[in-house]
Amino acid sequence: MSSESIAVSRPDRRGTGRTAVLARANPISKLGGVFLLTIALVLTVDWVSAGIALVCELVVLPLAGVSLRTLLLRGWPLLAAAVVxxxxxxxxxxxxxxxVLEWGFISFSEGSLAAGVAIMLRGLAIALPGIIILASTxxxxxxxxxxxxxxxPHRFVLGALAAMRLVGLLLAEWQVLGMARRARGVSAGGGYAGRIKASLxxxxxxxxxxxxxxxxxxxTMEARGFGGAERxxxxxxxxxxxxxxxxxxxVLVTxxxxGSAVAAGTWNPVF
Known part of the structure; x- marks a missing residue:
């Protein structure tokens, strides 16, 4: 089962090509690596550490089977949120x-711009590993x-698995509902207010x-014994x-x- 989203696409498990490298890794090791890097990025707000982490993640991105073009096309909400x-x-x-820039009552100084760039890079560097894991797992x-x-617990794991499998179905269901409503003329016209009402x-x-x-x-899962004590x-x-x-x-990226942030003097702990 697959969907059009990066986050829920099935990885290539054939073992050939660059896309199969991270797909063959155990999910626990990938989760551990992301946790370690996230902790390091959360503890500081500086553009050096976030920038270096982001560059390393973009280098690893093809190993997850996601090209930069695909990331920009399907992950543009992430980029937009980081910029905002x-x-x-x-x-x-x-x-x-x-x-640096002053327009009326709005002004940007070197310090404020550095803080804004740091937050933008930090957001991207924290979110991108999640896309890498989900695209390759x-x-x-x-x-x-x-x-x-x-x-x-088995119930928790199987429930999470069912939820991940249903994401693709819900995305397809959303498209079907949209086409059905347009065929009946429900979402036609009305301007922005009509579109918002139709979306609701x-x-x-x-x-x-x-x-x-x-x-x-x-x-179905209960009838097939998925809630049993022994599996x-x-x-x-x-x-x-x-x-x-x-x-x-x-560990090396972290x-x-x-180390680069500390050496450059930009290390800025949040505490």
């Missing part, structure tokens, strides 16, 4: 240093790893469909040499980002 966050920070931050592999390696109605219809699908899925696994979740490279790479 950076602009808002630069606008509200206290002025320090020379004034099969939901079933993730569920197996969470249950076998982290010993999480379509969202309510999608919510009803999601509840129905979740109910049927829950009943067996069709395939074992194992670590490989690739996981070692993932762990070493995550140390490089933090």
């Amino acid at each position: 966050g950076g602009y808002g920070t630069a606008l509200l931050a206290a002025d320090s240093g020379a004034v 099969d939901p079933t592999d993730l569920a197996d790893a969470l249950a076998q390696k982290l010993r999480l 109605g379509q969202s309510l219809a999608l919510l009803v469909q999601a509840i129905r699908k979740a109910t049927r899925l829950a009943m 067996t696994w069709a395939r074992q979740s194992r670590y490989s040499r690739i996981d070692l490279w993932v762990a070493c790479g995550s 140390v490089l980002a933090v």
Whole structure:
């Protein structure tokens, strides 16, 4: 099952080409690497550490099967949110240093611009690893790893797996509902107010469909014994040499980002 979104697309598991490298890594090692890098980025607000981390993530991006063009086409909301966050920070931050731009009561100084750029890069550097993981990880592999390696409760793991599988169905259902409503002329005309009203109605219809699908899925899983105390696994979740490279790479990127910020004098702990 696949969807048009980067975050839920199935990774290439054939073992050939660059796209299969991160797909063969254990999901736990990828989650650990992202957690380590995220902690380092959350503890500071500076553009050096965030910029270096972002560059390293863009280099790794093709190994997840996501090209830069695909990221820009489908991940533009992420970029837009980062730009808006950076602009808002630069606008509200206290002025320090020379004034770079002044327009009426709005002014941007060197300090406020540096803070805005730092927040923008930091947001992108924190969000991009999530896209890399989800684009290179099969939901079933993730569920197996969470249950076998982290010993999480089976009900929680299987519920999360069902939710990830349903994301693609809901995206397709949204498109079907939109085409059906346009065919009946429900969303035609009305300007922006009409479009907002039509979107709210379509969202309510999608919510009803999601509840129905979740109910049927829950009943089916319960009937097939997914809620049992003891479970067996069709395939074992194992670590490989690739996981070692993932762990070493995550540590290297984290140390490089933090060390460069400290050496450049831009390290700015949030505490």
